[in-house]
Amino acid sequence: METVEINLEEQFQARIDADVRIEPKDWMPDAYRKTLIRQISQHAHSELVGMLPEGNWITRAPSLKRKSILLAKVQDEAGHGLYLYSAAETLGASRDQMLADLHSGKAKYSSIFNYPTLSWADMGCVGWLVDGAAILNQVPLCRTSYGPYARAMVRVCKEESFHQRQGFEIMQTLCEGTPVQKEMAQEALNRWWWPTLMMFGPKDADSPNTAQSMNWRIKRFTNDELRQKFVDMMVPQAEFLGLTVPDPNVKWNQTKNGYDFGEVDWEEFWNVVKGNGMCNKDRLGARIKAHEEGAWVREAALAHAAKRKQREQQEKSAAA
Amino acid sequence: MQVAPSDTTALSAYSPEVRQHLFQYVLQLADTSLILGHRLSEWCGHGPILEQDLAMANIALDLLGETRSFYQYAAELEGKGRTEDDLAFLRVATEYRNPLLVEQPNGDFAATVVRQFLFDTFHFHFLQQLQTSSDERLAAIAEKSWKEAAYHLKWSSEWIIRLGDGTDESRQRLNKALANLWRYSGELTTPTATEQALQTLGIIPEYTRFQEAMTAHVAKVFAEATVPVPQETYMQRGGKEGRHSEHLGYILTELQYMQRTYPGMTW
DSSP, rough: OOHHHHHHHHHHHHHHHTTTBBBBTOOOOHHHHHHHHHHHHHHHHHHHHHHHHHTTTTOOSSHHHHHHHHHHHHHHHHHHHHHHHHHHHTOOOOOOHHHHHHTTSSSSSGGGSSOOOOTTTTHIIIIIIIIHHHHHHGGGGOOOHHHHHHHHHHHHHHHHHHHHHHHHHHHHHHSOOHHHHHHHHHHHHHHHHHHHTTTTOOOOGGGGHHHHHHHHSSSOOOOHHHHHHHHHHHHHHHHHHHHHOOOOOOETTTTTTTTEOOOOOOOHHHHHHTTTTHHHHHHHHHHHHHOOOOOOHHHHHHHHHHHHHHHHHHHHHHHO | OOOOOOHHHHHHHHSSSHHHHHHHHHHHHHHHHHHHHHHHTTTTTSSSHHHHHHHHHHHHHHHHHHHHHHHHHHHHHOOOOOOHHHHHSSSSSOOOOOOOOHSSSSOOOHHHHHHHHHHHHHHHHHHHHTTOOOSSSHHHHHHHHHHHHHHHHHHHHHHHHHHHHOHHHHHHHHHHHHHHGGGTTTGGGGEEEEHHHHHHHSSOOTTTTHHHHHHHHHHHHHHHHHHOOOOOHHHHHOGGGGGGOOOHHHHHHTTTHHHSSSTOOOE
16 A cells, blocks of 8 residues: 555656646645645635725725725635635635634734724735735746646736736825825835735745745745845835835845845734734634624525425426 | 716706706715715625625625716716716715615615615616616616616525525514615605606606516515515605715715815825
8 A cells, every 4th residue: 555655646746846737636645735725725814804904995995986996906805715715625625614714713814914904005005015925925826736726826816916006006196196195105115014025924944834835836936035026026116106115224235136125023923923913803803703793694595595495396396 | 987978068958957957866876876885895804705795895896886977977967177086075964865775884784685675676677767868878877787787686686585585583684674674765766856857857767667667576576585575654765855864974974084184185
């Protein structure tokens, strides 16, 4: 038995190395399945919880056009959540269980959503920076080894880059507006800059799963590589907007052909991961409340579907 | 997405008095979709299941699109340089012309479904007729929005049936929501002086023309939901003439927050 298992593992890794996609019915190591379920469900949960900080501004959006764009964006996030839960289901996870894990705190979601959205400019920063960081994390996943995940990510990334442009445009409008608007934009950038750098995860030295995930081609770049890319991309954009990144150590480094930048506050990072962010309790509380208060609705839908099915069967047997 | 502006000669064909009526009435249509869309968007991220979060956001977005078409037309009718945003965000509560039904709070999912069903039943049948309006712009907006309203009505009808013919709890909640909200349904089809004037001119349909179809739809859905059609006959009204419930003030506080706090800015 053991030799067969070893051969399967070897064949699996050979397929991965040859960049052949793994599909739901293919054999895969348990650890690969588990890691993917963890990663995909965490991503799905992030979409679901991520609806809250932006949903917070839908009723207060400053114009009808902005309101429509924001509502459509949050709706897209719900859609992403759906594709991703479906992708995780192809690995044998059930949505009920995944949600139960979210609610119990066993499953995580992106820590960025534990920061509050305090002004309209935050809708700009969330699109421009948070979606910008998400895209850098996600574009490589369009080539990830697991087929259903890779295909879901192709759709997600297309919509995310659209959201990022919308976020940038909110910032641009503010920066070209009155001094009060420009100040609003700068104040939001000051709050969001460091938390978005944290979105790439701990330093490579503190990221024990990276090597295995790279080997399985679930992950394609390390955390630090992506963080560097992000800074290199965003610093010039902030300059274009006339805004100042809140890091005195940001400086162009000709030798590495990238920016040097300061150290992330890792104590804050781990605190938010552990549940001590400003909004951890509120965000999870809102999700649990929605789920619990929706229980009777889901039960009614199931009960009705069962009654309907029963009636149809009775009609069929009466006709026969 | 938006319906193209009318050419100005079409507008100048109206007498100042008719134009004023039409302006007030188009505002009423815009306010109605705006306020109901606002209420639905409050659900965003808090729905009973992700699929229904999506569905409610979808309906809210449709209504918001309709809102914009109507405000843009209203701004042209008024001809004083006000924009869609000026009309949506910078009026006082008594100037809003939405019926009372749409400003009622979301409550539980049953209350939201009942509010939506009562509105959709009217909205669908009304837009169907409005497509033949002598006013080309209204007819064009109606044509686009009617297709969307058909989907909304399907959604809310199906939920009335699921909740009525679901569990004991869902049935109780549905009945409770009906007992609270039915009294706001009559205002939808009770014409104000402005509506009567426009009906006489054939610009908007007589509501009696589709009252029977509405009643039949309600009866059919309620029969399938196995709940009785409420018999309550006393109907609240006033919203369409600017006399609102206490809820509208709070809606406007949020809705107008940015425009009031930062006047005259571009977003």
